[in-house]
Amino acid sequence: MADLGRAALVVTFGLAVYALVAGGIAARRNERRLAASARNALYCSFASTLIAAAVLATALVRHDFTFTYVAAHTNRHLPVAYALSAFWGGQEGSLLLWLLVLTGYGALAVAMNRRLLRDLTAWVVPVFAGIATFFSFVLVAVASPFDTQTAPFDGAGLTPSLQNPYMVAHPPMLYLGYVGLSVPFAFAAGALLSGRTDERWIVATRRWTLAAWAFLGFGQLLGAHWAYVEVGWGGYYAWDPVENAALMPWLAATAFLHSVMVQERKGMLKVWNMVLVALAFELSVFGTFLTRSGVVNSIHSFSKSSIGPWFLAFVVISSIFSLALITWRLPLLKAKTKLESALSREAAFLYNNLLLVALCLTILWGVLFPIVTQLFKGETRTIGRPYYDFFLRTFGLPLLLLMGIGPLIAWRKTSLRGLARTLTWPIVAAAVTGVALVAAGAGSSSPGLIAYTFSAFVLATIVVELVRGTRATGSLWTLVSRNRRRYGGYVVHAAVVLLAIGIAGSSAYSSSVERRLALGQSMTLAGYTLTNRGVTVDPKPNVTETRAHLDVTGPWSGTISSGDNQYVNPPEPSREVGIKTDWLRGEDLYVIVDEAHPKTGLIFVQVLVKPLINLIWIAGIVFLFGAAVALWPDAREQRRLVARLAPAASA
Amino acid sequence: MPTRSPARLVVALAVAGVLAIFLVYTAIAGHSIPTLTPSQIQGKSGKLSIVGTVVGKLDGDSHGASGLRFQLVDPQGHSAKRVDVVYHGAAPPPLFRVGRSVVVSGRYADGRLQGTDIVTKCPSKYTSAPS
Numbered sequence: 001m002a003d004l005g006r007a008a009l010v011v012t013f014g015l016a017v018y019a020l021v022a023g024g025i026a027a028r029r030n031e032r033r034l035a036a037s038a039r040n041a042l043y044c045s046f047a048s049t050l051i052a053a054a055v056l057a058t059a060l061v062r063h064d065f066t067f068t069y070v071a072a073h074t075n076r077h078l079p080v081a082y083a084l085s086a087f088w089g090g091q092e093g094s095l096l097l098w099l100l101v102l103t104g105y106g107a108l109a110v111a112m113n114r115r116l117l118r119d120l121t122a123w124v125v126p127v128f129a130g131i132a133t134f135f136s137f138v139l140v141a142v143a144s145p146f147d148t149q150t151a152p153f154d155g156a157g158l159t160p161s162l163q164n165p166y167m168v169a170h171p172p173m174l175y176l177g178y179v180g181l182s183v184p185f186a187f188a189a190g191a192l193l194s195g196r197t198d199e200r201w202i203v204a205t206r207r208w209t210l211a212a213w214a215f216l217g218f219g220q221l222l223g224a225h226w227a228y229v230e231v232g233w234g235g236y237y238a239w240d241p242v243e244n245a246a247l248m249p250w251l252a253a254t255a256f257l258h259s260v261m262v263q264e265r266k267g268m269l270k271v272w273n274m275v276l277v278a279l280a281f282e283l284s285v286f287g288t289f290l291t292r293s294g295v296v297n298s299i300h301s302f303s304k305s306s307i308g309p310w311f312l313a314f315v316v317i318s319s320i321f322s323l324a325l326i327t328w329r330l331p332l333l334k335a336k337t338k339l340e341s342a343l344s345r346e347a348a349f350l351y352n353n354l355l356l357v358a359l360c361l362t363i364l365w366g367v368l369f370p371i372v373t374q375l376f377k378g379e380t381r382t383i384g385r386p387y388y389d390f391f392l393r394t395f396g397l398p399l400l401l402l403m404g405i406g407p408l409i410a411w412r413k414t415s416l417r418g419l420a421r422t423l424t425w426p427i428v429a430a431a432v433t434g435v436a437l438v439a440a441g442a443g444s445s446s447p448g449l450i451a452y453t454f455s456a457f458v459l460a461t462i463v464v465e466l467v468r469g470t471r472a473t474g475s476l477w478t479l480v481s482r483n484r485r486r487y488g489g490y491v492v493h494a495a496v497v498l499l500a501i502g503i504a505g506s507s508a509y510s511s512s513v514e515r516r517l518a519l520g521q522s523m524t525l526a527g528y529t530l531t532n533r534g535v536t537v538d539p540k541p542n543v544t545e546t547r548a549h550l551d552v553t554g555p556w557s558g559t560i561s562s563g564d565n566q567y568v569n570p571p572e573p574s575r576e577v578g579i580k581t582d583w584l585r586g587e588d589l590y591v592i593v594d595e596a597h598p599k600t601g602l603i604f605v606q607v608l609v610k611p612l613i614n615l616i617w618i619a620g621i622v623f624l625f626g627a628a629v630a631l632w633p634d635a636r637e638q639r640r641l642v643a644r645l646a647p648a649a650s651a
Numbered sequence: 652m653p654t655r656s657p658a659r660l661v662v663a664l665a666v667a668g669v670l671a672i673f674l675v676y677t678a679i680a681g682h683s684i685p686t687l688t689p690s691q692i693q694g695k696s697g698k699l700s701i702v703g704t705v706v707g708k709l710d711g712d713s714h715g716a717s718g719l720r721f722q723l724v725d726p727q728g729h730s731a732k733r734v735d736v737v738y739h740g741a742a743p744p745p746l747f748r749v750g751r752s753v754v755v756s757g758r759y760a761d762g763r764l765q766g767t768d769i770v771t772k773c774p775s776k777y778t779s780a781p782s
Contacts, residue, residue, distance in 0.1 A: 233744070354663070354667075358667075358670060369683065370686060373683070379685050379687070379691075380685065380686045380687065381683040381684060381685050381686065382683060382684065382686045382700065383683045384684070387683075514741060516714060575744070594741060594742030595714075595742055604714055604742060606741060
């Protein structure tokens with residue numbers, strides 16, 4: 001079976017090389033038959049990768065330990081869903097998933113656009129094929145998931161913490177996002193190579209970019225929620241390089257989704273958009289390099305792997321390729337119009353872009369800092385949370401404010417007076433919220449207060465926009481269905497506001513206390529009283545569960561339990577926290593029992609009260625809904641686009 | 652058509668430049684601490700982090716007055732140099748034990764790290780297969 005998987009990957013590699021070379025020649029010489037052949041090779045590379053993926057999935061489900069990969073990441077006790085999740089539980093499987101998604105996306109995106117954008121897709125095929133060549137080469141020659149061995153009696157198993165539904169969904173979601181960014185990249189490169197740098201490539205990839213961005217964003221929130229409920233330290237994001245690796249391309253893609261609207265509407269920012277697309281793609285590959293190479297210390301990885309240098313080479317080569325391509329085509333990327341006023345919608349988009357890219361590059365700098373200091377000072381220095389938190393506030397709060405101003409400001413230009421008139425209600429809402437919060441005692445944290453005031457401002461602008469639009473069209477439904485992208489975008493903005501409120505609330509206003517409690521002893525925090533009611537030990541076939549039980553009185557009354565699980569196979573412990581969510585008050589009571597002595601009943605416990613943290617998870621659902629609204633197929637828009645693009649296509 | 656953009660470009664570049672300098676300054680002077688392996692610790696002191704593998708006997712209790720005591724060696728095992736660690740604070744993460752790779756942060760003086768924070772390797776998907 002492993003032979004079939006290996007052979008399928010070799011075939012994928014061969015097809016990718018063919019699509020790269022033949023596609024390149026065909027596009028250059030404008031040979032349609034050869035271009036069709038290269039395109040078919042790209043389609044077939046998806047089919048052969050699918051066969052390889054099916055082989056690995058079958059081996060995982062059948063616990064076929066002759067596969068080194070299967071033995072290293074699963075064992076006999078593992079339920080089918082988790083055995084399948086081991087597909088992305090290790091390096092080789094993750095790379096195969098990457099290649100599968102890449103060839104799938106590539107085939108679909110090319111197939112969907114091959115008629116309308118024939119001249120452009122002729123170049124898109126070799127770009128996709130180039131990326132696929134790299135990944136299939138790594139899978140064939142450097143990190144094969146199909147290495148075999150004499151089957152051991154049982155496999156090493158999957159770490160207990162990863163046996164969690166969130167971990168089944170989080171990695172593939174991130175991959176759908178990471179790899180999805182290769183679609184706008186391939187089309188942008190195709191546009192540059194073919195010299196067709198009008199807006200068609202943007203229109204063709206808009207939904208792909210949106211989908212990739214939505215997957216990446218939602219995937220990160222799933223990971224954050226997993227960390228919150230499973231890892232048991234009370235937080236959800238640690239600014240670790242591996243986590244930042246997913247955040248950076250998402251920020252670049254967010255900037256692109258905004259600036260692209262300026263190009264569509266005003267024919268400006270063409271170079272900038274090309275740079276953003278390339279940046280988002282390079283960062284997504286760089287993220288993989290970061291997580292695989294061991295060049296930086298991460299809480300997620302200390303192990304070096306052989307694929308690091310290959311990825312670095314790929315990032316360097318593809319970055320040079322992108323930059324050279326953009327430089328070569330600069331004459332074609334001249335703006336049709338110029339920025340007329342610093343107070344205009346396009347200027348607001350530009351500020352938003354500068355802030356997003358600044359935040360992205362700041363994070364990149366933080367990630368690279370240990371490498372830079374090692375190179376220049378001979379000593380690895382790392383920067384921690386204070387650095388990232390500082391820049392999140394510095395760039396994030398103005399971004400939040402812009403999210404309110406941007407949608408209300410007119411294109412071309414507006415006056416300060418006109419802007420003030422438009423923003424009257426949102427400003428009033430923000431002022432009232434600010435005063436009310438100070439009166440309620442929330443002034444203890446300035447960033448928290450600013451975040452809330454800005455959030456009220458943004459929410460008010462969204463309401464103003466919806467009310468104004470509904471009045472004009474007669475119904476909210478008509479309004480939204482006439483411009484799904486715009487109103488889907490507003491829903492996403494609302495999600496970001498919820499996220500900001502959740503982050504500010506849970507970090508700026510959280511309280512925590514640590515105590516050693518004897519049996520029957522109590523402690524209090526934020527109105528809650530917790531009393532130690534003893535420790536129980538529950539031995540089960542593959543796990544021994546130790547739990548301390550605490551009676552809680554206060555805003556919520558009941559019992560909360562926390563402790564640890566000690567697994568037999570693999571012999572790993574996992575911390576089990578107690579979380580009680582009070583939806584009415586919007587806060588979590590989070591209990592971490594560090595030590596629990598069954599005989600004496602003595603425990604060491606950390607209790608945290610985290611206000612509004614659940615808004616972060618709700619934001620994820622709202623975000624997904626907004627993205628779905630923006631993504632929803634729109635027949636009216638389609639007709640408009642076909643009418644607009646047809647003359648350009650036949651030109 | 653108005654053509655005032657070059658001035659704006661200069662302003663934007665200036666802002667970007669100031670930000671860049673600020674960034675470098677903050678990163679170098681503000682919040683960075685050295686992250687070293689036990690073999691690199693010679694001659695250092697003050698606030699730092701040590702990356703290493705836990706060895707020796709785990710002794711004491713992180714909540715007790717004498718703290719939790721253990722030793723760290725280089726993660727890759729290139730050096731036999733050991734560093735003594737005394738850790739005070741919340742109980743270490745559940746995966747903390749002898750043989751694990753960890754990052755311990757704290758103050759280093761007189762050949763001993765007074766640790767205040769321990770991060771153990773997260774059980775994430777990014778580990779390579781055991782050989």
